[in-house]
Amino acid sequence: MATDVSTAPATGAVRLLGRKSVRHSVQIGVSAVIIAIGAIVTLIPLAWMLSTSVKSNGEVFLVPIRWIPSKIVLSTYVQATQTIPFLIYAVNSAHITLLVVIGTVVSSSLVAFAFARLRARGRDLMFLALLSTMMLPAEVTLVPTYLIFKALGWVDTYNPLIVPSYFADAFSVFLLRQFYMTIPLELDDAAKIDGSGYTGIYWRIILPLSKPALATVAIFAFFNSWNSFEGPLIYLNTMTKYTIPVGLNFFLTEHGSTPWNQMMAASVMAMIPCLIVFFFAQRTFIQGTVLTGLKG
Amino acid sequence: MARIANARSSPRRGSLARREELAFYLFASPWLIGFIIWIAGPMVISLLLSFADYDIITPPSFSGLDNYVQLLTNDDLVWQSLKVTGLYSLGAIPLGLITAFVLALLMNQKVRGIAGFRTIYYMPAVIAGVPVALLWMWILNPDFGILNNALAFVGITGPKWLFSESWVIPAFVLMSLWTIGAPMIIYLAGLQGIPQHLYEAAELDGAGPWSKFTHVTIPMITPIIFFNAIIGVIGSFQIFTPAYVMTNGGPANASLFYGLYLYNNAFRYFKMGYASALAWLMFFIILALSLLVVRSSPYWVYYEGGRGDGGI
Numbered sequence: 001m002a003t004d005v006s007t008a009p010a011t012g013a014v015r016l017l018g019r020k021s022v023r024h025s026v027q028i029g030v031s032a033v034i035i036a037i038g039a040i041v042t043l044i045p046l047a048w049m050l051s052t053s054v055k056s057n058g059e060v061f062l063v064p065i066r067w068i069p070s071k072i073v074l075s076t077y078v079q080a081t082q083t084i085p086f087l088i089y090a091v092n093s094a095h096i097t098l099l100v101v102i103g104t105v106v107s108s109s110l111v112a113f114a115f116a117r118l119r120a121r122g123r124d125l126m127f128l129a130l131l132s133t134m135m136l137p138a139e140v141t142l143v144p145t146y147l148i149f150k151a152l153g154w155v156d157t158y159n160p161l162i163v164p165s166y167f168a169d170a171f172s173v174f175l176l177r178q179f180y181m182t183i184p185l186e187l188d189d190a191a192k193i194d195g196s197g198y199t200g201i202y203w204r205i206i207l208p209l210s211k212p213a214l215a216t217v218a219i220f221a222f223f224n225s226w227n228s229f230e231g232p233l234i235y236l237n238t239m240t241k242y243t244i245p246v247g248l249n250f251f252l253t254e255h256g257s258t259p260w261n262q263m264m265a266a267s268v269m270a271m272i273p274c275l276i277v278f279f280f281a282q283r284t285f286i287q288g289t290v291l292t293g294l295k296g
Numbered sequence: 297m298a299r300i301a302n303a304r305s306s307p308r309r310g311s312l313a314r315r316e317e318l319a320f321y322l323f324a325s326p327w328l329i330g331f332i333i334w335i336a337g338p339m340v341i342s343l344l345l346s347f348a349d350y351d352i353i354t355p356p357s358f359s360g361l362d363n364y365v366q367l368l369t370n371d372d373l374v375w376q377s378l379k380v381t382g383l384y385s386l387g388a389i390p391l392g393l394i395t396a397f398v399l400a401l402l403m404n405q406k407v408r409g410i411a412g413f414r415t416i417y418y419m420p421a422v423i424a425g426v427p428v429a430l431l432w433m434w435i436l437n438p439d440f441g442i443l444n445n446a447l448a449f450v451g452i453t454g455p456k457w458l459f460s461e462s463w464v465i466p467a468f469v470l471m472s473l474w475t476i477g478a479p480m481i482i483y484l485a486g487l488q489g490i491p492q493h494l495y496e497a498a499e500l501d502g503a504g505p506w507s508k509f510t511h512v513t514i515p516m517i518t519p520i521i522f523f524n525a526i527i528g529v530i531g532s533f534q535i536f537t538p539a540y541v542m543t544n545g546g547p548a549n550a551s552l553f554y555g556l557y558l559y560n561n562a563f564r565y566f567k568m569g570y571a572s573a574l575a576w577l578m579f580f581i582i583l584a585l586s587l588l589v590v591r592s593s594p595y596w597v598y599y600e601g602g603r604g605d606g607g608i
Contacts, residue, residue: 031402038399039416045474046419048442049431065445107326118316130327133335137534139558143345144338145569150352152556167330177436198319228424229537234563246424250539252430260434267427278422282415285422289478290485294494 002176053077053265060261073261077269080262083255086269088240089247096161096232096243097225103165104172104216104221111168112176114201117188127177134170161228162233165221170218175288177215180206216288219281223274244270342494346572347423356569363573374574375559376549378581384553387469389528393521396476400483401513414484418477429541432471433458460544461550468538468551479524486520487513522589528587533578554578 036056047067052060053076079085112118117125149160187205196204207214229245240289242250248266252258278285321328346363350356367374401418403410417594435441444454455463488566490513498508536555539545545552545560558578562571 020437028405028407032407033406035399035402035407036411037491039413042416042420042474043441045431045435046489053422054435061440063440063445064449065442066439072521099384107330109329110323114320118320119313120317120320126324126328128345129331133331135530135582135586137575137578139353139374139534139555140342140579141338142333142558143562144341145334146562147352147568148333148338148342164334166326166332168327170327173327184398196324202323209377223422223424226424229425229540233540236315245537248426248430252541261429262439264434267430268548270427271423275419278390278417278419282418286414286418286481289418289481 004273020153021098031282036235045144049264049268050152055261056259057259076261077265079259080151080266080269082261083262084247084251084266085240086244086266087248090240090269092241093226093243093245096158097222098270099158099162100165100225101221103162103190104169105218107166109174109176109207109210109214110202112173112180112196113206113261115173116177116180117201117206118198130170130173134174142246149235155235156237156241157235161225163230169221172221175217178211179210183209212284212287215281215284219285220288226274303418308588322601342572342575345569346576348569350568351566352568353566359569362568364577366570367573367577371555373549374465374577377552377554380550380552381535381554383465384468384535385532387465387471388532389525392468392472392476392528394523396480396524397483397517397521399476399480400487403480403484414477414481417480421478422476424475425537426541428471428475429538429587432467432474432538433542436467436471458551459547460592461547464547464551471538478571482520482524483517486517490516526586527587529589530582533582 015088050066051069054069054072054074055066055076059066059069059071110244115123115130145160146155149155152159154160154163186210188201191201191205227245228243229249232243232246233249236246239250248263248270251263251266318381337516343345345356346358347358348356349359383507387477404412407413435443438444438454438456438459441457447454456560457467494512494516495508505509532553534555535553537557539551539553540559543551554574558571558574561567561574
């Protein structure tokens with residue numbers, strides 16, 4: 001299947017090579033068509049969402065459906081922000097996400113440095129414990145964690161959503177540690193000769209050289225926090241404290257007949273920050289996905 | 297470890313090693329403290345709670361094995377939620393795996409514009425959560441949704457999807473296929489990481505395209521398939537957001553995913569002890585399934601340089 005022209009023996013008969021490359025280009029052509037169809041199918045839901053978001057109330061429920069509305073109604077976006085306090089939710093989400101990103105990056109990069117560079121008895125065992133927490137379903141700790149936060153009086157505050165991120169995230173530590181290990185130890189030695197302590201090595205050698213990995217961790221933390229639903233649903237009770245996902249769900253449950261055009265408009269607005277980050281940091285993001293998936 | 301032992305044998309380096317160890321604990325302290333407060337502590341509490349009744353208002357009371365007896369013998373909804381989760385996994389995991397793998401194979405063939413296609417396929421994975429759930433509710437709407445309208449276009453009367461007991465799980469499976477971009481990229485990277493010389497060697501041995509596929513590509517990619525399969529099983533047990541938002545378990549509990557049932561027990565019925573027992577049942581099921589996959593892996597997973605250690 002994965003034939004490559006370059007793998008054909010250079011000494012092969014011209015006739016054989018010719019037949020092979022014809023078959024090869026047909027194969028690539030067929031693949032390209034299938035991939036393109038798949039890409040269109042992937043994009044249809046998004047197109048449908050955009051199309052619905054600019055339809056008038058009447059046209060939303062038109063059968064057969066109309067892809068391009070007879071009149072493009074941008075006011076649905078304004079209405080959506082009035083039906084629910086969308087802007088307040090957006091500020092709340094941004095507030096939480098910003099603090100989570102900072103917490104995750106700072107704490108995980110420190111911990112990863114310890115595991116990548118500093119020797120201590122039992123370190124390997126601790127790293128194994130760290131890896132196994134990645135496999136632990138969050139549900140096991142869900143109830144006790146809630147009870148702890150309740151005892152602290154933190155229910156209906158943002159603390160339960162933010163504070164845990166300052167205690168390092170196993171996945172981020174793993175990713176950063178793998179990256180730090182690729183930085184040559186000679187650089188550490190050079191810094192030591194110049195009189196740097198461990199903090200100096202971390203700050204002047206490791207951190208500046210790890211910007212791509214730190215960006216990956218930051219981006220993953222951003223997506224996880226921005227899209228997270230169960231945590232905010234459990235901990236936030238006051239409507240004005242809701243995040244976007246909880247607010248969107250509220251939108252759904254509080255309206256007898258669903259205003260789908262407004263709902264889709266609000267969903268589009270909720271997705272925009274993610275899409276922007278994705279388009280600007282696509283390579284970083286995809287590399288991060290690959291790195292975590294290929295560790296097998 | 298050997299190096300540490302060496303360091304300790306010389307007294308002068310001994311103090312250096314101690315300084316290094318102290319630095320380790322300082323740098324690792326966020327995780328070490330976090331491990332105690334957010335993982336180890338809660339696990340102990342959860343285990344204790346699973347042997348108790350606790351409704352948050354009155355203090356917990358020890359109830360022995362009651363919760364476990366109840367959930368194993370006297371709660372039809374546990375079995376219903378296991379059935380829902382299992383059926384969904386049986387549909388979504390193999391289908392997702394095959395689709396993602398086939399797409400990756402196609403994209404690995406020097407097709408022009410790969411970067412663009414990769415972006416498109418990956419996009420749905422980026423916008424996870426509630427907006428996606430809302431979008432799919434609208435797509436799957438029996439009367440006005442795009443799916444049934446497309447089916448009507450080719451003369452098929454579409455099912456009621458989320459409103460039908462028999463079609464709600466297929467609807468969730470369909471939705472899961474929209475986000476195969478992430479595993480696809482992992483497979484693609486895996487395929488691109490297969491050393492070219494293996495294919496060349498196979499060719500010298502007279503292998504055709506099919507034989508190269510079955511004897512080089514498949515063996516080289518199985519560790520990744522294996523990893524994705526485990527992640528898929530764990531993921532199915534944790535499905536919450538789409539189930540909560542789109543159907544809330546309905547109709548007639550036909551989409552009562554295990555994660556949703558656990559949430560309901562904890563935060564709707566405030567049965568904290570029972571929810572903890574459910575969490576431990578889930579923990580052991582996931583552990584057993586993962587071990588099953590790991591133990592069976594020597595029969596179908598190829599690790600370069602002998603047997604691997606199960607994905608770490």
